[in-house]
Amino acid sequence: MKVCLVGSSGGHLTHLYMLKPFWQNKERFWVTFDKADAQSLLEDEKMYSCHYPTNRNIKNLIKNTIVAWKVLRKERPDLIISSGAAVAVPFFYLGKLYGAKTIYIEVFDRIDASTVTGKLVYPITDKFIVEWEEMRRVYPKAINLGSIF
Template sequence: MKVMLVASAGGHLAQLIALDKFWKDHERTWVTFQLPEVEAALKDETVHWAYFPTTRNIPNAVRNFGLAWKVLRKERPDTIITAGAAVSVPFFLVGKMLKMRTVFIEAYDRITMPTMSARMCYPMTDLFVVQWDEQKKAFPESVNIGAIL
């Protein structure tokens, strides 16, 4: 299986890295932001650098949609996995158009107020994962796996 791991830098990326037992034996590519700490953490990985900032930044959302179209058609992952944030949305939209499976992991620190990217991606997610029972109120079809970090 080929996976694409998509995440904003920081805690979102840290959650995906912490799940290495699930992805380490699979062919994979990453999409995240080009920052020194990210380059160090993913130094031996194949990475496509997304445009940032992404929070309410329409020009970068459009650029990332174009990047998603290009990268997903090139890499052809079986599954797209994300822990958010905004960079995940264009990859989920394009991924669903290309009939790829999607997995969204909601942020562990948003217990009662869902993230905007989760609310946007939930309707097009094949597997939606939460880390607290309280998060199931906003995402009733989700699966609680407990805290990752």
């Protein structure tokens, strides 16, 4: 199984990194911002850079859609996992076209309201994970696995 882990640097990247017991023995690659924290954390990992800022930035959404198309066509992952932010959107939608399964993990600090990215990927995500039971009112088909932290 080949896994694509896609997310913004900072907290989103940390969130994905905490899933190490799951991804450590799998073929994988990362898509994140080319920033110091990502370079340090993913020093020995295969990483593709994406464009930022992403929040409400149409220009970078278009650029990241092109990145997603190129990376997904080359890598052909079986599974795409993200905890946000906006860079996940083109990877999830294009990934579905390439036959990948998707898992989205809504961020820990959302207890009773959705994120923009969560709203955008919820309709097409194979597994939508929340970390608070209250979030199941926001995302009825979500699975509450509790805190990753």
